[in-house]
Amino acid sequence: xxxxxxxxxxxxxxxxxxxxxxxxxxxxxxxxxxxxxxxxxxxxxxxxxxxxxxxxxxxxxxxxxxxxxxxxxxxxxxxxxxxxxxxxxxxxxxxxxxxxxxxxxxxxxxxxxxxxxxxxxxxxxxxxxxxxxxxxxxxxxxxxxxxxxxxxxxxxxxxxxxxxxxxxxxxxxxxxxxxxxxxxxxxxxxxxxxxxxxxxxxxxxxxxxxxxxxxxxxxxxxxxxxxxxxxxxxxxxxxxxxxxxxxxxxxxxxxxxxxxxxxxxxxxxxxxxxxxxxxxxxxxxxxxxxxxxxxxxxxxxxxxxxxxxxxxxxxxxxxxxxxxx
Numbered sequence: 001x002x003x004x005x006x007x008x009x010x011x012x013x014x015x016x017x018x019x020x021x022x023x024x025x026x027x028x029x030x031x032x033x034x035x036x037x038x039x040x041x042x043x044x045x046x047x048x049x050x051x052x053x054x055x056x057x058x059x060x061x062x063x064x065x066x067x068x069x070x071x072x073x074x075x076x077x078x079x080x081x082x083x084x085x086x087x088x089x090x091x092x093x094x095x096x097x098x099x100x101x102x103x104x105x106x107x108x109x110x111x112x113x114x115x116x117x118x119x120x121x122x123x124x125x126x127x128x129x130x131x132x133x134x135x136x137x138x139x140x141x142x143x144x145x146x147x148x149x150x151x152x153x154x155x156x157x158x159x160x161x162x163x164x165x166x167x168x169x170x171x172x173x174x175x176x177x178x179x180x181x182x183x184x185x186x187x188x189x190x191x192x193x194x195x196x197x198x199x200x201x202x203x204x205x206x207x208x209x210x211x212x213x214x215x216x217x218x219x220x221x222x223x224x225x226x227x228x229x230x231x232x233x234x235x236x237x238x239x240x241x242x243x244x245x246x247x248x249x250x251x252x253x254x255x256x257x258x259x260x261x262x263x264x265x266x267x268x269x270x271x272x273x274x275x276x277x278x279x280x281x282x283x284x285x286x287x288x289x290x291x292x293x294x295x296x297x298x299x300x301x302x303x304x305x306x307x308x309x310x311x312x313x314x315x316x317x318x319x320x321x322x323x324x325x
Contacts, residue, residue, distance in 0.1 A: 004286070005286060005287070008282055008283065008286035008287075009283070011279075011282060012279040012280075012282050012283050013279075015275040015276065015278050015279035015282070016275070016276060016279050018275040019272040019273070019274075019275040019276040019279070020272070022271060022272045022275065024075075024270050024271070028264055029074055029076070029264070030074065030259070030262035030263070030264060031074060031075075031076035031077045031078075031262070031263050031264075032073060032074075032077045032078075032143070032256055032257060032261060032262060032263065033077065033078040033079075033095050033140060033141075033142040033143065033263065034078075034079055034080070034095070034142055034143045034144070034145050034256050035079075035080045035081070035082050035091065035095060035131070035134065035135055035138075035142045035143070035144055035145065036066050036069075036079065036080070036081055036082065036145045036147070036252065036256075037081075037082040037083065037084055037089055037127075037131050037144060037145065037146045037147065038059060038062055038063070038066075038081070038082070038083055038084070038112050038147050039059070039084045039085075039122070039124070039127075039146075039147060039148035039149065039180070040059060040083050040084065040085050040112065040113065040114050040116060040117050041084070041085050041114075041117065041120070041121075041122040041151075041153070042114065042117075042120060042188055042189065042190065042191060042201075043058075043122065043149050043151045043153070043181075043188050043225040044057065044058045044059040044062075044114070044148070044149060044180065045057045045058070045059060045114060045188070045189045045191065046058055046149075046181065046186050046187075046188060046189065046225050047186075048181055048182035048184070048186055049061035049182075051064060051249075058149055058180040058181050058246075059113060059114065059180075061180070061246065061249070062147045062178075062180055062246060062252070063109055063110070063112065063113075064249050065147075065246060065248075065249045065250070065251055065252040065253070066109055066147075066252050067106060067109060068249050068250065068252075068253060069252045069253035069256050069257075070098055070102065070105055070106070072253045072256075072257060073098045073253075073256065073257070075097070075098065075099040075270070076097065076099075077097070077098050078095035078096055078097055078098065078140075078142070079095055079096070079098055079105060079256075080092075080093045080094045080095035080096065080142065081093045081105075081108060081109055081112055082131065082134065083112055083116060084124070084127040084130075084131070084146070084148065085117045085118055085119050085120075085121075085122070086118060086119030086120075086121045086122070086123065086127075087119075087121065087123035087126040087127060087130070088126075088127065088130050089127045089128075089130040089131040089134060089146075091134045091138075092108070092112065093105075093108050094138065095138070095140065095142050113195070114191060114195050115194070115195040120153070121153055121154065122151060122152055122153040123152060123153075124148055124150060124151075124152050124231075124232075124235070125152070125156075125162045125235055126162065127146070127148075128144075128146055128177070128235055128239060128241075129164060129165050129168060129239070131144045131146055131175070132144060132165075132168050132172070132173040132175070132239060133165060133167065133168065135173045135175070136167075136168070136172065136173055141173065141174075143173075143174045143175050143176070143256070143258075143261050144173055144174070144175030144176070144241070145175065145176050145178060145252060145255055145256060146175065146176070146177050146178065146241075147178040147180055147246060147252070148177070148178075148179070148180060148232070149179065149180045149181040149225060149226075149227055149228065150179060150181075150227060150228030150229065150231045150232040150235075151222075151225050151228055152228075152231070153206065153207065153222065154207040154211070154212045155207065155208065155209045155212060155213070155220065155222055156231075157212065157213045157214075158213075164238070164239065168239075170238070170239060170240040171239075171240035172240070173239075173240075174240075174241075174260075174261050175239075175241040175242070176236075176241055176242045176243070176244055176255040176258075177232045177233075177235060177236045177241050177242075177243045177244075178243075178244055178245070178246050178251060178252060178255060179227050179228075179229050179232045179243065179244070179245045179246060180227065180246040181225065181226060181227035181246075182226060182227060183226055183227055183229075184226055185221060185224035185225060185226040186224060186225060186226065187200035187201070187223070187224060187225075188200060188201045188223060188224065188225050189201075190205075200223075201223040202223055203219065203221070203222075203223045205223065206222045206223050207222065208220040208221075208222050209222070227245070229243075229245070242255070242258075
């Protein structure tokens, strides 16, 4: 091994040690704050998604999408969880910083399921209003990510439009309605109070449009469930939210990372990857399988600079760009 190779290895080791001990730096960058509300009513137990090749319920798929979204959020961002059933949205966990509380966020998310359902009704319009109220009362104005299939139970009378709560205004709270489920109606699993399956709901066991809408003779098919996309788009327009479909496990992350809702804030930012990358590049350039004559002619200027650093005894470290996000 030549002296130049030995010096390159030494410099690379120093860079790797720096990467290990380099503390997080307080830098300003885009952060996000959201409350993710999951519909936990029984229609969300319909298995019309797949994960790993196995049938998966809408709720389980939504939890997986929320879990993956946490990995994408920059440090300094804050996330909380909520659940919807009946006509109420309950805040389960107020938004907390994602990097410091990553494990707690994952463990609490895993517990959001049908076992905590407090009602079998599903008045989604009211639930969205309650989610807006919860976000407003927090003071920090988090964005609302409301995941539901849009199935109201009992079914809505289309002539009876539910007005917004008096303390809410259109656009006062930013948010997304995320539509879960497929477009083909499927039977809704029936579960007892302990979450155990008891077959599927039958037409004569649920309220149909003809039971609640005066003058309607339609029996409907409320015992079957599909994504009620037009209804969700209408609600989103009514309250000033955006709408997107839960089409992949990245759908929630895309909504949460909407740049329109970004907030510039100072947060601890890991920069260990900079000296680690420099060490990798230095070793790659020094030990690349090139002939000495060709390598010095063809290497980019930046690589030649790294080689020069490794050749110089006692050369100073390159400064870290503290403005880098």
